Amino acid sequence: MAARRFLPKNLAVIGYARSKLNVKDLRATIAEHLKGTGDEVKRFLDLLSYLPGAYDTAEGFQVCAALQPL
Numbered sequence: 001m002a003a004r005r006f007l008p009k010n011l012a013v014i015g016y017a018r019s020k021l022n023v024k025d026l027r028a029t030i031a032e033h034l035k036g037t038g039d040e041v042k043r044f045l046d047l048l049s050y051l052p053g054a055y056d057t058a059e060g061f062q063v064c065a066a067l068q069p070l
Helices: 023-031 038-045 058-067
Strands: 013-017 048-052
Touching: 013 038, 013 058, 023 048, 048 058
Parallel strands: 013 048
Antiparallel strands: none
16 A cells, blocks of 8 residues: 555554654564565655553553554
8 A cells, every 4th residue: 555655644653652762663664574676665664663661551552642643
């Protein structure tokens, strides 16, 4: 969908997990599984953000909720 430009221009893909990753590591891991030209892959990877956090407190979910309006 990204290669054919079917994704909205204002799309944000936000990863949230307990893992101590950063966005650079996440993008590198995902890039290994993507198909497309270098530009297509880069465009998709640029949509990705990452936040580490716990699942057992409200704090992380509040941060996520503030990032992107529903």
